[in-house]
Amino acid sequence: MWFTSMHCFFVVEPRPLGPHTAEDERRFIDADTTFKGAMISVLGESIVDTYVTMSTGKEMWDALEAKYGASDTGSELYVMEQFHNYRMVEGRSVVEQAHDIQVRVKEFENFGCVLPEKFVAGCIIAKLPQTWTDFATSLKHKRQEFGIADLIGSLDVEEKARAKDVHGKKIVEANSSAHVVHKGPQNSHKKKFKQELKQKNTTLFKKKNQ
Secondary structure, eight states: OHHHHTTOGGGGSOOOOSOOOHHHHHHHHHHHHHHHHHHHHHSOHHHHHHHTTOSSHHHHHHHHHHHHOOOHHHHHHHHHHHHHHOOOOTTSOHHHHHHHHHHHHHHHHTTTOOOOHHHHHHHHHHTOOGGGHHHHHHHHTOOSOOOHHHHHHHHHHHHHHHHHHHHHHHHHHHHHHHHHHHHHHHHHHHHHHHHHHHHHHHHHHHHHHO
């Protein structure tokens, strides 16, 4: 579209057979020069030297297309592979990862492949991390059909509940540790006091016997 808007993309298309007028030749050379200059301006430094010496824009375009161009079929298969291999990981929000899956599903639509919503919801459940196995099982046992929005809403509620439980557990553990630290010296003082009292009673008992 960029080359078309500059009225120079026609130089890479098959050129009509002649004869060509001098004006036609000048117009073609000008467009070809514009095309090559624009193409070179967007090439990476590591490859520009390979293509800058080519004589025509069509030669440059064909060489780049042959090496780097990907057919729609190849791209579609790549997207399918990425979707199939995607697995949620621990330590990252499952809601965020569910959105990642949605993005891959949207890529399918660019190829005219629209996946059913309940199928996508089932894939999200199947890709949940190991620590979510029980939750995933409970969802599978429900008779209702899940839409993607409803499922992500359920994941969000569960994730927030788990975060709250973990936070509460940390507070309890912190309080328990503080109680143990505080209780330790008291026990030590009590033990020392009992030992001193026992020693005093023993001394008094000996004196009384004497």
